[in-house]
Amino acid sequence: MFKLLRYLKPDAKNIIAVVMLALVESAASLALPYLMSFIVKNGINALDMRVTLYAAGAMVVMAAIGLAAGIISYKISSGVLSRYSRTLREAVFKKVNTLNPDQLNHWGTGALVTRSTNDIGLLEECASFLMRGVISIPILVFGGGVLAFLADPWLALIMFTFVPVVVAVLYLVVRRIMPLWEKSDEYIDKQNSIIRERLTGIRVIRAFNREDKECERANEATRIMAENIIKANVNMGILTPLILLGLNMVTVLIVLVGAELMQSGKSAVTGADIIAIVQYVGLVMNGIMMFAMMLAFLPKVVVNSRRINEVLETEVPAEPDDADTADFSGGLKFNHVNFAYEGAAENALSDICFEIQPGEKVAFIGGTGSGKSTIVRLIMKFFTSGEGEISFDGRSINDISGKKVRDNVTCVLQNATIFSGTIRSNVRMAAADADDAAVYDALTVAELKGFVDNLENGLDYEIQSGGTNLSGGQKQRIAIARALLKKGSIYLFDDSFSALDFLTESRIKEKLNKKLEGRTRIIMTQRASTAAACDRIFVLENGRIAGSGRHDDLLENCRQYREIYESQTGSRASEGGVG
Amino acid sequence: MRRFRSPDKMTGTERKGIMKRLMKETGRIKWGMVWVCVLSAVSMTANLIAPKYLSDILDTLNAYNGEGNLLSEIGNALILLTVVYALYSVIMYFRMLLSNKVVSRHFTARLRMDMSTKIKYLPVSYVDKTDAGQMLDRMTADVSQMGNSIHAIIETLLMGILQLIAITVIIFTINWVLALIVIAFVPMSVVLSYIFAKRSEPYYDKMFKASGDIYQTVEETYSGYQTIKSYNLESLQEQKLKMHNDAMCSSQTRATFMSSMVTPLVTFSNNLAYVLICLIGAYFAIKGTSVGGNVVSVADIVAVVIYAKMFSSPLEQIANAISSLQRVASASKRVYEVLDEPEMDVQTDVMPENVKGVVDFEHVAFSYNPENPLLKDVNVHVEAGSKVAIVGPTGAGKTTVVNLLMRFYDPQSGRILIDGTDTKTVSRESVRDCFSMVLQDTWLFGGSVYDNIAYGKEGVSREDVERAAIAAHADAFIRMLPDGYDTVINESVTNISGGQKQLLTIARAFLSDKPLLILDEATSSVDTRTEVLIQKAMDDLMKNKTGFIIAHRLSTIVNADVILVIKDGDIVESGTHKELLAKNGFYAEIYNAQYKFA
Ligand SMILES: Nc1ncnc2c1ncn2[C@@H]1O[C@H](COP(=O)(O)OP(=O)(O)OP(=O)(O)O)[C@@H](O)[C@H]1O
């Protein structure tokens, strides 16, 4: 929990200022009763109106000082708190951006989103409460305590017999609350995940008429969350009445013992002393009450900071320093690479060996789950392989940072991810400085120019989040256009034409050939026609390379390739179609 | 004060509407509130009585001169005091219990459930437009804000007002002139806090908006992880976050500052009252003036001053409640925006039983937005049990036809009939109940493979699920997964391959087994050897079913009974594979494109 305090450091000066100002404020407010008794003594009793006026003037000044100090301290503290949560949010966000896919999936997107937003908000709420308490509590408890001791140490001691009771109650309550907050947070995550699923999967959910069930599930999560929050709050709320009761009993006890002492004459305590002590007990009481309330917030703070800290403290392997590494020329080599996903029983890739020359255009063809996307993920350095070596231009990928790799390798992923924004913003994500001419150029290659021209807003067409107002093929082509605006010497296409009709596909590929002439291209595909147009084809089967070569060679030598080919042309042969 | 000029204001009537709504909303916790009121009144009485008993006891102690039995003198009073204290704590506990349950369970949780339930009644078009992050922000942060405010209002406003009244009465009995002074300052506090609260509102507005934007950015970045990484867009997204984060920070700083101003201001105005009482009281005392027939004594002044001091805490509570009320308007607006979205029309009629599967499109015209007409005049008749293939270039409107068939969207004009029933006249649920479907966007949820397949039908057995998986040729790969059918697919659905995802959705559709079948690019990422095998299973499955198949790989559709070629929203050609090839038109062109080997 204290680890998150380090983010307050830049504001240390401001925090000190807030404390000082709070001291001034309380001093000013303490001066008022003092001046008031001064008026009674030297003004009213002495029948002196002038003294009264002066004293009243002084009171106004004090009140004004209190006001000024209050306003300034709030001004500063509201800034400190807002900046604190801003810093935390930024830190968590940046951290998540460095995680690898396994780490990301360890929590899941939903939980990470909550940690970056909700949890920080809650933490800030508590922090603002704590900040106020931290200042006044010591003043109240120490001031009151010392004054009480000065009046009569023995009676004052009674007050402190109560401290262990407070501690015990607090301990019990805190212990009970902790798991409740944990549970409620868990169900916030759950509620949010379900709602997210309901929004993104609306069609499937409705198609199967599952909406009532899903809604019920979400509501159930909400209910459990609410029950836990209520339980936690109720447990927390027990503190105030309980401690108040205890402290009130202390007052009664002091009066009782005091009266006993006075009556028996065992001590020189006077009625005035007892009155004084009772008032000081009031002060200390206030302090302890606030302290207890603060501690009651503690479990929430602990749970939330733990959730945030877990993310912040995730170890991310250090990236090699490669500032002076030259840009890639396009050569790529896999040398006996094996790879297994975490938790998987079998290798996703086994003994993969190939070498691609700069400027070559190769295809990987292979069945579902044969490992094509896995090769892409390894090339992109999303994962690092345990065995074997991957190298660019003879330099091992392990000596190059992920960022550098991805600067040089451009990839169109199997899933076209579209962000909310406009067509322009989506296409030039990787090239912020690209002008509209460049964007149009990329769109032309991706065969989208016609579509955009027909739109009323053209490039400013608003895309809804997830690209829901685009057709499947349009999404895929936006992803292709996006890749074209990114520089790189190696281009990867992972099943990037699957949603396109063959006519469009062949037009795009023709233009791509021109546009990317001389760069290394690696195309993962299911379509034999696509593979046939490449310099070399690798056939993947169950994570192994089953054959490689040119289309004609493979037709002759590779059973798997022949099967694939026949599965795509067989019907035509039987139809005796046109050709 | 120029800096406090509001950036953009909610109109007066708008706010009034929202507050009225909120009041009505709190109506559901009416009885809880009444109880909280009663308990508040009781505990406040105890709070005012206790000091009286205590001061009586202390007076006795002070007057003790060493004679008589002091303990028996104060004994009764002390016991009474103990009882009052105990009572006070007990009531306080119950009040807290009640207000917590009332607010959290019946207000906050209810609102969240209302929002979640609302999604059920929203049209697909609205959900398509909605960003999940924005929605979630409203459901969590904004509702929390509303709950906190309501909590503060019922906890403190009531208590504050009650206390204020009681103290006023007491001061009046002591000295009415001084009492008037104290009271004169009350409106000042209220007005001051109102002014500042009002000024803070637009900043709260901005803050809530920024909070939604932050949620959206975070959500989008985390779920677009692979793309973000591939393009080294981390810093771009970080900049985006920074922009919203900065907006959040600055609006939050102002909003919280302005609403926290209330405390020092109220204290100050109360202090002014305090000074004035001292001054005027002193003047009375020195001049020996009498008020209400009594000469003003020093003791009177001291008493009034003490009570005036007691004013400050309830006043502050009231002021804070006022400022809460303003904040709650901004948050409520965002929540009510969702709750007020127009809902889909509801049909109570249902499709007749035993649907055979005759489908007709009669003069169907549809567009997502009026400026871009998409389908202009579609007329199709499909016999029961036939296989219809829909082909066409990307963006032609194929998926749109599915959207219309399933009633995700309704056509602007024309009718779609199933077995002669206009689907618009029967409930959406009953229409969808006729279809098994695989959509172009594969959608799986974070859950086990088994649950994902079983999603297609309720109350299925393990064997049914496995049979469907075998038919979809998914069984083999599922068995290779670490936990077989119980393997959990992660939330971002990245731990199975693209083609495997499609196989699972196909298995899901096979399992659901309805009279009509829709396959929209169901096998686009599945390899062609597997596809051929699935095709056979599909042919078996489709016997006696009407099927709509959309595919770019034409090998899957050559056997269709009728092929509809859609281009730019019109059906440009239709017929069997052979007929269309013979026509040597657009179909022939796309068909031949796939056999172009370089
Ligand atoms: N929700 C929507 N709002 C606005 N426009 C939409 C929406 N959904 C689709 N469109 C537009 O309607 C047109 C037809 O889209 P549709 O998804 O029907 O195409 P499609 O034929 O299925 O294409 P593909 O083969 O690429 O999947 C496209 O231009 C698309 O941009």
Ligand SMILES: Nc1ncnc2c1ncn2[C@@H]1O[C@H](COP(=O)(O)OP(=O)(O)OP(=O)(O)O)[C@@H](O)[C@H]1O
């Ligand atoms: N994150 C992961 N964790 C565990 N297993 C995985 C993960 N990602 C993929 N796999 C498994 O690894 C194998 C290879 O997957 P990959 O995505 O590389 O296939 P692919 O050749 O791209 O298939 P497709 O053509 O269907 O996209 C599959 O069996 C898949 O289930």
Ligand SMILES: [Mg+2]
């Ligand atoms: Mg893949």
